[in-house]
Every structure is written in structure tokens, then in C-alpha cells.
Amino acid sequence: MMGSHQQLNMAESSALKTQFAPFDNRQKIKGGRPWCDHCRKPGHSRETCWKIHGKPVDWKPRQPLEKEGRGNHVATDEQSPQPEASPFNKEQMEMLQKLLSPLLSVQSQTGSSSNQVIGSGTLAHKGNFLSAFTAGKKRKKPWIVDSGASDHMTGDATIFDTYSSCPNNLTVRIADGSLSKVAGTGSVVLSRDLTLNSVLLVPNLDCNLLSISKLTKEKRCITNFSSTHCEFQDLDSGKTIGNAEECSGLYILKERHDPQEQPQMTVGEFLAQEGIVHLSSCVDTPQQNGIAERKNRHLLEVARSLMFSMNVPKLFWGQAVLTAAYLINRMPSRVLKFQTPCQTLLKSFPTTRLISTVPPKIFGCSVFVHINQQHRSKLDPRSLKCIFLGYSSNQKGYKCYSPVTRKFYNSMDVTFFETQPYYPKNDIQGENSTQEYQFWDLESFSESPITTENHIPPESFNQPESIVDLWDKEHIQEETEERALSQQTHEAEPGPNPSKLPGNNAPDGTVDSELENDILNMPIAWRKGVRSCTQHPIGNFISYDKLSPTFRAFTSSITEIQVPQNIQEAFKYPKWKAAVDEEVRALEKNGTWEITDLPRGKKPVGCKWIFTVKYKADGNVDRYKARLVAKGFTQSYGIDYQETFAPVAKLNTVRVLLSLAANLDWSLHQLDVKNAFLNGDLEEEVYMDIPAGLETTSNFNKVCRLRKSLYGLKQSPRAWFERFTKVVKGYGFVQCQSDHTLFVKHFPEGKLAIIIVYVDDIILTGDHEEKIDLLKKLLTKEFEIKDLGNLKYFLGMEIARSKKGIAVSQRKYVLDLLNETGMLGCKPAETPMDTTVKLEESDGSAPVDKGRYQRLVGKLIYLSHTRPDIGFSVSVVSQFMNNPTEKHMTAVIRILRYLKMTPGKGLFFQRTTKKEIEIFSDADWAGSVTDRRSTSGYCSFVWGNLVTWRSKKQSVVARSSAEAEFRAMAQGICEGIWLNRLLEELRVPLKHPMVLYCDNQAAISIAKNPVHHDRTKHVEIDRHFIKEKIEEGVFKVSYTPTNCQTADILTKALARVNFEDLTEKLGMINIYNAA
Template identity: 35%
Template structure:
């Protein structure tokens, strides 16, 4: 039986209240909590008398025990619940139940709609006997109450009509199976209800159901898989009061104990924190916390593993007996195996108390102490800006300070004073992490050597009257007494690192220092002790193993001081030579970097076929990133990836593709690739060498280099492609028709989302020299390729092209024409929605093929059909089978049983690397809230091409990043004359990307194929043109497949008009997607749902209203009414707070932005754990 922490309140300590109820008049409670008026709690027994059963049908008594288990329900409670159910039915029949439940929709959902309320619902009791309730006419309920509500006799489900209502005392919420029951409804994404058998069923909506004019049910869940409607027996009633523990203690005569023991070490609390993902420099990952219940004194022991717990506890027991001449009586901990020391506790006569499983609140003293320790340690680390690997020193120093701070629990005394019976001294305390100068006590110093050297203060060692310091020149920790402190200067604030990365890590004299890798022996643990004023851990010194020079700077903290410059710089711009402290009070001589050889280091021959040092070759692990206080490792991790996908990710990130011919000729792989390309071109008779005719101008050409990977991450081939500079061609002379369809990116996302939902494997193919398969009708002359010698000896020799070539304006058209005609002859059907999509059905086998230039994706439910198709295409076009799709058009695909993740991690890192923002400070949202950009504000950029190039890259990144769609769309409106504020806003987008480079979309494999859309508009959002911004997003089940953020073409006269135009644009996209689903042979019998937060726009869409205010709107906008009348589209209202499309219309703050983004199906599988 639980015991409260507050002392008992006797009758003499205060004036007790008196109940004013006419039939009570007793002391100790008020009328609003009177049991005689409102009913006794379930199972309540009076002293020495039979249980009182008066008023046991009280609603409050029923609601107070809503979550009682089946084992705890007494017969009294069952009869009580039966009576309450009968009372409910009587109230419904007599229309006497007042509407005490406010009609308020849940604030945690996404959409609110108005539905018709003219249907009639049959209702059943628990016996399965139906009765009817009409929402409009409110007829009298006529249930058959011959059976008890809890009678063992129940009617089989076959006797209950569908749409019946069942009173269910086991249901936690009201539940229906059809949206037609609701008067107002809210959409829910990814919510489930657990059945008694443990299965989970999806919940799609929540809303309000009006059973009669006086009976309204709120927070009703819609579960489409149900066949009946449930009324929870616990939810309709109002709680009128709660009984307090102190009053129950008086009723039952329980005694109460104090909040703590009366003597020190009568009870100690123990727990372990960890493991932390980054070990300390000593290799510790855990710490053991021991708290004395009486004095609240705290001991902290750093540990490398939990196995050291037992030896530490044995040492602690010995220390208590020796130092305090007492014995520990009781120890309280959780159920960790490291605390199972039955033999030891029995030999000491110690009682071991353990908390219940998954009940940490029973060990709350030490759990709260962990929170206290971490709060203080985090604060002092942020202030000192120490590397994260020093978190162990921060914890020890925090414990040292907490033991010497007054606490209200001890009546403003300190734990040290209660334990040691004396007030602690504070004169020796210094600011943690500040700059300190320790006297140079070396016996080999000369007259011109410094008398002191700079250090960082790390705390107070145990057993030594001195200070623990970090030598910035030797990277070693030592103890010294003669120290001068500069408590307002923090060395790690003024540079990325003051530790010389090239300094020696050899151990020094054991009498004066100990290196980082020292280990605390079990009998002398690393702790913040209390018996002495100076407390830390004496450690046995030994040498530190060799480390990478950048290992310490790479562990910089997450949150730097605000004094640092906000403008990001390239990682390489921060060098170790900047490590001096910029202060006149700290004359630190900067270290000169050691010259490194520029000779190219080649791996030995036996490693030629292996990728060496993959991790250090990644952009996220570049050596330059070690010199920034915001390393990419803090926002990018590969720990969640499977081993094969991790190998693939590292493989595509490691190699460097050359940009120019003079770079490629240095590698034999690329030279061989160029030779093979030229041989293929000549074998295909792509050109004929000839002299340039008079009056003709040849176009140029260049090499483009690309690596092709297999699904296991190995390099499939080095691909060198000769590309003609087609931008020099002249229309009507060198080309005529140029159009060639490519796959729309919405189609690509829909293709992948359907493959995930249907369980189709996705195979990727790559066509060799695809454009060479097209014939060329025009006469085009091209200069000789780089590396192609002049074989004829003519001075003006050029290539007259006879076949299509990459880069020519008509090349893609010629290739696609030949490829599509081949597929159509093979029985494929070309989609009219996207001409790059081809489908074929043979029996039960379905094939879908998507082509983007020469990259092909194939999805099918039949593996044999895919094999046959691959062989057919390889016969007509030489191609490579790359296996399961993992890297398509720069999109990285990661597939599991739960679904497919789609991101552009590598592309994002490349952008950050190229722009110098790989070491920038991350921000949490891409654009400042309420930011207004204008085309005339701020100075013009001297070189606008930099801005244009950046925005162009960001536009392609929006293919998988809906979170930056609005920001990039807004910034792209200033491409003509960009100004400084525009570039600054673009830089903020880069800082946002730095915080989540691996974020992307997730397409679930367990989802419906129902289309639902959200549309919104920001009226007159553009300050220059006063045009509104349209934003929408469309889901296929739970998978986001289409979105847009775009400025409207005309000025809207009202917000309703702007919203109506946004609805029209969204309807166009929905209509197109419905046709696309038909091409995939996906049926969509239900109407697509469109959510809008503007009631006027919804009325305009449903009815020809507001004629005077809408007569100027174009007729084509009104086609949305035809879609609604045809049953293709259904419009519903959504609250503005839950409008998902709001993120596509305006810049939002962190809280609304993060809330909406989390509901868009965005997932970051590369986020650090």
C-alpha cells in the first residue's frame, strides 16, 4: 500500500470544513464532494457496517473508476454500472439528459468537416438488442431491457444489424465505422486503436455525433473496419471531484512516513545513467549515481561498462563504514542485473528494495538527481564550450557543486553540511572551463622559457589540494596548486580548438600529470566525494594511444556562444593556426602548422580493388569539418542503416567525379572509359571526318564523367560521355523539332509510392549510349573531341554527325521516338498522363516502366515478366541491369518491410560543400517568420550568377524536400535582379539543410490508396505585386506524392477568391492523378477528399452563391463544381491550425512549422540517434 510523502494532518491542526447537504452535515468535506449526494466510490465500505449502496448510480462514481481492471470490479460495481446504463437509456427516452458536453473538436487533428445530420442510427445494448435513434426527429428509444446490461446471455453478431449502436463498458472511446454518422469530423493520420486481442486497427477521423437534440457525443473515433458503433460507458459523464490521499488515510487509519529517513545512510538510492553515444576521453560511457536519502548527498562514479557497478558498490560500503563509522541499512534501485548482489547484501544485513518493472517513479529520488546533474552539467558545458568528450568532467563538477548548494528539502542547508556537520567553504571555487595559467615547474626550463603556460580548468581532484587542468599545448590533464585564473575568458570560445593537433601525446611524469586515457581503479573510483572540500578522482597515469590529429577538435559542442559570427564559412577556411586566444590578458603564442608533403600517396597494389578509409573520405567526415564547431556528424548519421545500404551510401559518397578533361586524363580508369566511348561512337558510325565547308560553323563538345553503381555499392562502370554543345545550334539550320518527354517527378514519386504500397520490386536499368540509337536528319558539324587526334591531317578537320549525340537539341527526341516505338510494338500501352510511363498486363502479371532519358525503372508483381522484359530490351538496346533501384536521378532509395525512404542526402551535402556551408551553424526552420522580401530592397549583388546557380540547385532539391518548397519558390522570384537580402535568405535555407541533410519522404507499405488533398492560400502575400500564393499537398494514403507553392497569376479581390483559385488548381492536379492511377490499374471508387479552411470558398465550390463577388472569376475555375456534382471530388472544411498546406503559403515559426512538417510524411533516416 502506498505511503504519501507529506505528514499527517490531524484534526487539531486546522479548521475542518462542514458539508451543507441537508442529509449529511458531517465534518471533513464540502457539499461538492459529499458521497451521500453524489454517490460512494466503487468498492467503498463503511466501518463496521454493511456497504452503503445509496445513490450508487451516480455518474461521478461511475466515471471515477473508468480504468479499473477486470480483476478489480466487484459485484457492487457491476450492478452500479448496470444501473447507470439503464439510467442513460431512460434519459435518452425522456429527453431529460442535458447537453453538458461542449461541442468542441479535438485540437490534435487535421481537418474539420460539416456533414449532413439527417440519418437514423440503430442502437444496441450490450445484449445485442437493437433500438433506433433518429438524429432529426428524436423518436423515443425502445430497447428490450429484459436482459441485464452485463448479462451472460448475449445475442450473436448475426442478430445485430449493421450500423447498430452498442453500449460498451470496455471501450475507451466512442467509435463509429462510417463518416455519415458525424455532424463535425476531423481527419487523423497514422492513428490506431488496440483491440482486446492485441491487434491494431486504423483510426481515420474523430468528430462529434448527434444522437438526439439532447445527447451529443464528442471525440468519437471513426474505425472503418468495424461493423458496429460503440458508445463507451465511461466517457459521457463529468468528473465532479477527486479524493485526496490524506483524506483516505484518515478514513482507513493509515500511518504516513516522512519524505526522508532520519539518519544518514539508513537508505541510499542507486541508479546508472547511460550509455552515452560518445564516450569520454577516458572511454567512460556510464556513470553510477548514489544518493543518501537523509542528507541528499550525491556520489557519482564514471564507468566504462555496467560491470564495474558491483565493485564500486562494495568500495562504497567500505568507505561509508570507514569514514562515517556507520553502516548502510537499505539500498533502493531498479531491477538491473548489476544490482543483484544478494550474497553481499545478506552478509552485510542490508535490505535491497527494487522498483516495479517499468516504474522509474518508485526510484524517483535518484531519477530526479540524474535530471539535476544533467541540467547543471549541460549548463556549464555550454558556458565553457568544451568538446563533448569532456562530458564526464562536467558531470563530476556538477555533482561537486550540487553537494555544496542549499536545497529547500534540507531547509536551505547543503547536503555537505548535513553529512559533514560543518558549512562548506567556497573561497576555492573557480569558473569551470575558464582560462588558467599554471606555473612552469619544469627543472629543464631556461631563462627565456615562459614561467606559466595556458590551461583550461576542469575541476577539483580528490585527495590533492590543487586544481585539475588541461594543458593546451600537450593535450594532457594534470594537477597543480600554483594557478592564476582568468574566469571571464573561455579558451574554447575564441577558436575552434586551442589544443595543438600536432602536439605529442606522450605521457609525462606520473607525479605531476596523467593523460586522458587514464582509468579509474575500482577501489579508488572516479567520484565527486563529500568528505573533503576538493573532490575528484585520483587516477593512475599511463600513456595515451596515438590518435588522429583532429580527434579532439571534431568533438566540438552543439551550441556555440551567440558571440560567434553567424555568417557561415567553408570548413577549409578554419585552420588550427587560429587557436590563439584573442585577448591581451592571455599572451598565447599561436602554433605554426607543420608542413605536410604534397606528394600523392598511392595505396599498395594489394589494396587496389578495395575502398580504403571510406569514413574519412565522406564529405561529412572530411578533415576540414573537424575544424568547425558545427561538424556535420552532429546532424548526419549512418547508424540506422542496414549494413548493405550503409556500404552503398558510403560507396556513392566516396569517389570524386572529375569535372574537366585535364582532370580525367590523370586517372587510367577515366582514360579507358573515354577510349571505350570513342570506340563505340566510331563503331556506331556516329560521325564522318571531313573538312569544314565554307560558311559552316561547327559546334563544340566536351566530356562529362559519371560513375554508375550496382545495388551493392560497387562501381558498375566509369561512364565517360561525349556531349555536344547544343546551345550553339541554330533553329531551322541545325535542328527543327526538339521536344522529348521525360518523366514528371510527381510520376516518379507516385511510381515509388505505389510500388511500396503494392509490394512491387523496383528494378533499375541503364542504357549504354542511348542517344546513339537515334538517326539524325539535319546536317550538323562538330569540332573534334578532346583527346581525339587529327587522323586525316587536314587543318580544318571536323566531325559531320550522322547519328544523334548527347547534347544536341534533337538528340533526346530521336532517342525517345525509337525507344517508345519499340515498347509499343512489344505490347506496352503509353500513358496519356505521362508519356514516359508504359504499362503492360499479361494475365495476372502487371508491368510498369518509367523512363527518364536513358535511366529506366521497372516495377511488377511478377519477377519472370521483369526478366523477360530486361532480356528483350537488352537485345534491342545494349543496357546494364543495376539491380534493385537505390540511386535514381540523384534520389537515394532505402527499402524495408515498412516502406521506402526517398532522400537526396548526397546532393544536399554537395550543395553545402560547394557553397561553403558544410560547417555552418544549423537553424531549425528555413525562413524567418513574417519575412517580407521585395525586389527593390537592399543592394544589388555584383555577380547574380552565384545566386541563380544556388537557387537552381535548391529547386531540384525540392523533389524530396517539401519543407523548403515555399522558401525556394519565394527566392526564385528574384532571379532577374537578386539583392543582398535575397542571398541572405538563401543562406538561411542552406543553414536549415545543414541541420537535416538526410531528410526526405517516406512511402509506407501499409497504407490505403485513397487520394486526399489540402489546399490553402496566402491572400496578397506578395508585397510587390499583391498577388496571392497558392499552396497544396496531395497524399496517396499516407504518402505525400504531390505539392506546390506558387504565386497566382492575377490579383484576387478577396481571401475567398484566392482560396477558391487554390482549390481550382488543386482540383486540376487531383484530376490528373486520378487518371494516372487508372494507368497503373489502381481503382479509386471513392471521391477524392479536398480540405480547405475557408468556408466561403467551400460554399462557392458547392453552390453558385456570392454572384456579385464572383462574377469576375474565370469560368474555368468553376469546373470544380462539376467534379463535386459528379462525385469525383468531396470538399471538407479543416481548421486553420490543422491546415497542412499552410506550410506552402507563408514562412512559419519553429513550432507550427515543425508540427506541420511532421504530418507530411517526412522522415530523416540519417538523423543521429
């Protein structure tokens, strides 16, 4: 029965005598048994009474006994299973004994023995039963989860992986209060994920104890208890490293068997045992695997086509091959009589169910995966931008990957943009290419593994490493860092070598690598000899030849350097890590917070890191700036904030100051307040989560109690501005009423100094240089100020100054917008809006992605601060934010195409002889086909330079063109009154009255005389307002022909000739013109 003589010998050596005792004589041995004084029953003592301590962990119910007697046996294995009833009758048992007796005699003659117990067997004869069983390896005692144990303890010395002895005087107090000696300590490996360190060996201990306090401290995990089980979960990875089940009131750790620990049979042994002859192909002889190699070629050809068509990086080659297999299985084949492999499979196996039958989509395109409501808050985005990488193998859905979160998502709620690749195409691959941006937006995939998750994670997708661990990593070389910073702080895969493109005349077909990298890092117009396959390269529409060397270096710097998107990316580069370190030191120095426990009933706000680059006046990088920002959108009014209003500088005011500076030759200085919001005192009780990168074991499950205001809090701008206002007023400056962020100080000699502040960015100007320098020193004493020199870059606006005047543009903003939308290689348009197109809400076209439309229009609205030429078109497309359609999106694309034509166009403030305010007002009549409302437009000039403009649909329907023009005049006069009050506070000389130009004679007549009563009886308020200002001598209304009406560009779409003429009258120039 045992299979070998050695096994029989072991079974014989371990089988002991079976003792029979009649049932009637059982009570005779009672006198010698122990007695329990607690339950009054024999057979045990009080120390082992089940009524007090419960049943043992390994207790099992006893098998029912026969009435003939009881057979007792003892084996070397202490936990051998009970004998089971044999299915043999008496005659069969006697025959089996005869067969075994020769084998036993032969085994006894060999005399072989072994001290190592590999197995044990017992042959017991009890009445008519034969019980034969084997016990294998000695069974280990289970581990009991103990919340009262201070250390892991065991009494079994054989389970240690590493072990060291302890002094003899070391003891431990166990549950009954007695002291037991500790023989040694060591580590015990319970599973691949769970290793116990510093386990005490207590020989007198009869069980294994797992200390919860010790485990949670060492492994940085949490323990979740329920009525039936408990589990240990790692806090960093979220992985379950162990679990236990409840048994008799105790939690017993479940054993996790590792398949690698089991003895395995090699393939060769298995084939030899089964009598199978195994032949393999020769090395480097693929022709012997013809069918497999041909199918491999088929898969790779399809996979390469998928990747090349949408510029998918080689990192995703596996997903491309899986997608290729998916498509091949669903494409008709001539070999299969023009049936698909899936159809053939279904015909052969009708019960087969294909896992995925979703419609095919373009591999590598941009998609937006819907985020379920339980995984986002009300203000979070409702979708996540991903790249489409195929089809799920075990779910009916699409497989999408987010490079930001580095996770896969399987979902059917996906919005596809199949014509838009996620990664921009390079020069050789299509129209969306450009010479300037030849990088791929990768996120250093090779440095961290891709994790597959089927759920949308919470707001913080990745648990960051501690700041100490991240800073201790190997520093990247300076040269590598500078090159990586110019490529969006990502490890980009190299693009195609321009020298190897067809038609290149390089003699050897190669270009020196350093020269090639220098060319790719240069601005667009500086690259020579780099071919492009796009028909409309951006280099044809922008040039840097007219710039001075200093400003050319400045524009090159702000174009090349990009900022990281999260703290994980920032930690890869020493300069960004130093910026984070500087921010942390500033926060600690200022006493911004204190670490404490979260009080009951309080909810902490989150936080995130924001990164930016500050530049010097010469274009060189001043510093890399990291900012910790609180997520103030989670605050609740009346609980952790009260008043929040804080003014910021009006860009209209900034343009007025630029016009005065150009005419009066004022200097323009720029200051930056470091950690501005940290200077404000916080009155409310606000708690914040521990910032990413600052988590340690000491502050685990704790929060920050904010003592100072922090960026992102709703009340922080107000607290900072109140402090700044108090300081500046203490220096004798007066706060203007026309703009509360404007502070002016007039000196007896007739000179003045001006301060205007936008959050922490400050502009200083005026004609008193000594006082301006003194003001810088005073502000430096009160705040931590960084002097950025002459004004060059303010709120995304590039400011260039020469003897002729000041040019303001948003060139970099336009290029970034075109690159983001994939429009760098598009065909340009000469005007921002088609004159033949009339947009309406319900035009019958298909709807488009609402979020993308709103983001694009929002960016265009900000761009219009320096681009009045797109004012009307942006005003029109912004009217359809609620339900955009393809026709509306086409209008937005038209604006982007126009920006491609003139990316560097902007305002020009020049010295003029005019000392007055001029306003042009105009309106169309019933231009909106949706509600037949008119559009008002006005533009105002201060000292000959354009400073304010507006294009807005009127709030009511005008019954005549005169009425529409009349309402536009009222809006223009309101703007002029504000400008007049601003200049009066600056004490700037101004010629009166202000002039209002209009091209409608009827509207002018209504303003001057009470005529046309039937037309004006329902607009009495505007009529009296205009008449009052004219009679006071504040305004003078003059007629201007329609072809000279500058505001006409703000009320309707114009043809190219008229449009270019009016943009020139607005004072717009393009210093980057490539012509």
C-alpha cells in the same frame, strides 16, 4: 690600330694590292666582259640578269666614287663592307702611317701565321682617304622562304649541326631545271625554337632555301603571310617559332640571336677588370647579412599570415611574398616617421610613378573576373571564378588565377567575395571547416607549369595532348589511384595532422599514416577521435547508425568518389582513361561519324567530355562512365535541326509509382542504356569538331560528319525516344497519355509490368516478375543495357527500402551544396524562413552577384523535388532572380542553414490502408508586399503517401481571402484530375470521389452553392469548373481546421512547432538523424 701583333699580322696577310685606273681608260676593258642578250647590257649574263631574277639578297647600293680614280681591293671575307671616307686630312694620314710602320715591321719579323681567319683588315690609300675596317666572323647566307621547294636546301656545309653523307647518285632539280648533286643531309639549328631536319647539302646552290611544306609537316605549324612579312606559329602552343621579312620580292628569315651564344664575362672577371674588391658572407652565417635577413623575415611573416588566413596552398608562396612587399610598401612605418615607403620614394623622386595604386583586397579570396565580349559567346558565362593572388607589377589591375584554366588574369573588372576563401578552410582554421572534406581543390599544379596570360583565352583554354601520347604515360599505381579518386581526383596537399592539435592525448603526438588516411576517408559519423574546431560540425546532424550494412556501404561509396572535370584530369587515372577508351570504341562501332573536310558555308558544333560514376545495388562502383557531349547550343533552327521535343519522366509520376510499390509490394529495378543517344538516326546534316584527345596529324583541320545522334545535340533526345518508343510498343506495351514516358502492359491474369524512362535511365516495376525479367532480355537484344539491380540511386535521389517502406532523400546533394557554398560549418537554423521577414524587390540593400544567386536558387529548386518542407521558401526567393540584393541572399543562406540542420531528411512511402486520393489546398491573402498577390499551395496524397505539391504566387490579386482560397482549390482539383487519369491507366483500384480539404468556409460555400455573387462574379470560370467537378462526383470538398491544414506549410513561413508538426504530416522522416 688593331690592338695586338697577331691582329696586325692577320690584317697584313689579308690586305691585297690596291689598283688604280684612270677614269678615261675604263672602256678599254669592255671587250673582255660578259654580255646579256636580254637587257642588252654588259657585265653579266642572262643567267644572272636582275631583270629576270631580281636583285641578289645581299645586294647593297654602291658608294659614290671620286673622280680621281677607283680603288679596287679584295679581302678574304667575301662580304666585307665597303670602305668609308676617313675624317683625317693628308698630314694626319702620313703621321698615322709612320706610327703603324714599326708595328708592321715587328709583326713581319715574327713570321707567325694562322690558317684560321678570325678577322681581316684592309689598308687602302685612295687619293686623300684612308679606309681602315675589320671584318669579324664570316657572315652566313640568309634563308629564303620558298613555297616551291620540296626540301630544305643549302650550299654551306659549315652551318650543319649534325651531318651525314649521301650516295653519289642522289640529285635534286633546282629552279632553272638543271640537276645538282646532293652531298649529304643533316640538321641545322636556326634558333632555340626552330631546328630544321633533313636539310640537303647542294654544293652548287648559292643560297639557303626553307621549304614551307617540309616545315609545316615536321613542326606542326602554320604560316601566315602578309605584304611585309610572314611568321610561323606552332599549333600546339600558339608560340611564334620564326618570322621573315619581305625583301626584293622574297621573304628572308630573320635571325634570332641567342644571348647565350655570345661570349660573356664572369662576374669575377668583370670585378677584377674594374678593380673592385668583392667580399661575401660566410656559409651558414646569416647574421652577417643583418638588414637583408631582417627584411626577409618581415616579408615571410606577412606572407605566411596571408596564406594561413585564407588557406592558400604553398604553391602560391611567390605570389604571397610579392603581395606582402606590395602591402609593406604602402603601410606607415615608425622608422619613416609614420610615412609609407611609397610616400618617401615620391618625396625623394617626385617624377617617380608607382605602377599600381589599386585598393587593397583580401589575399586568397574568391573572385570573378569579367570575360570580355570578344572572348565568349552569348550563352557562355560572363565571368570566370578565380583566386585573388595580388597585384599586377606592370599594369594597374588585380592579379587573379584560375585553377581550371591554369592561367593568370590581370584585370580591373573583378568582383570580390572577400569573406569567402577560394580553398575551404581546414579544421584548425575556422567555422567553415568540416571533418568530412579535408582536401584542397588543387589541380595537380606540380605536374604542369603555370602560364601567365593577360588575355582571356577562347572557349577551349588548353590544347589537349593526343590520346595516344596521354595513354602511353606511366601508369599510376592502383593504391595511389584509389586514394586520389577519393580526393576529387586532384593531388591534394595534406591537411594538418589531427593528432597534433592542442589537447590531443596521443602519447607520442603522432598517428600512423595509414590509420589517419583511413579515418579521413570514412563517412562523417564513423570517425572517432578526430577533433574539430567548428562549433557546429556536420557530424552532429547526420548519422549512419540506423542504416543496414549494405546501404551504409552504398552511401559511403557515393559520398567519397568524385568525378574529373575535364579530359586532362581523367587521363591521369587508368580507370577514367579506360572509360574514355570504351566510349570511343562504342562511337566507332556504331558508326557515329566520319572524318571529312568542312563544306563551305557550314559551321561545326563543339563538343566536350562529361564523366560520372555508376553504382551497383550494393553500393560498389559499377563502372566509370565517360560521355562525349556535343555543344548543341550552337546549332541553328532550320539548318542543322528541326523538331526537338522529347518527353522525360515526370518526378511526380515516379513518386506515384513509389507509393504504389510500397503499398502493393512491387519490386523496383533500374536499367541503364549505354550510349542511348547513339541509337537514334540523324536526318539532318551536322558537323562537329574533332573531340579533345582524338586530334592527330591526319585529321588536322577536319571535322566529324555525324551519322548518328549524339548527346548534346538538340534533336538527339527526340531521335532516341522515338526509337525507344517504337521498340517498347513492339513488345505490347501501351504508352500512357498522362505521362508519355510511362509504358504499361497488362496481362490476362490481372498482373502488369511498368516502364518509365528518363533519357537513358529506366525504372521497371510491377507485380509480374517473370515478365519483367523477360523484358530485360528483350531490351538487351535491342540496346546495350546495363542491369543496375534494385533501385538505389536515381537522378540524384537516394532510395532506401525496408519492410516498413521506401525512404527517398538527397543527402549527398545537400552535403555537396553545403560544401560548395562553404556552409558545412555554419550555425544551423530550425526553419527555412524567418517569420518576421517580408522580402520585396526594392528593399534598399546592396545588390549581390546575380549569377551566384541564380545558381544557388536553381540548385534549391531541384532539391525541392524530395523536400516539400522548403517548397514555400524556395518559391519566395525564386521571385527575385532578376535583381537580387543582400537581403534576398540572406534568405537563401537561411535555407542552407536549415538544410545543415536536416541534410538527410526526405520523403517516406509506407504501406497504408487508404486507397484514395486526398488533396489539401490552402492560400494566404495578399502575402506579397511587392504586388499584394496571394500564394497558393496544395499537396496531394495517393494511397496515404505524399506524391505532388506546389507553392506558387497567384497570377492576379485576390480581393478577399475566400477568393484566394477558391483559386487554390481550382489548382488542387486540376492536380487531382491528372492523378486520377494516371491511376486509371495503371488500372489501380481507387476510391471515389477524391477528397479536397480546405480551411475556408466561405470558399467551400462558394464551391457548393451560388452564393456571395458580389465576391465571385469576376472568377466565374474557376467557380463553374469546381462546381462541375463536384456535381460529377469526381471531387468532394471537406472542411479541415487551420491547425490541421497540411498545405499551410506551402503558403507562409511558420514557427518551429507548427513547422515540425506539418513536416511530420507530410510524411517526411530523417533516417540519418544523429539524435
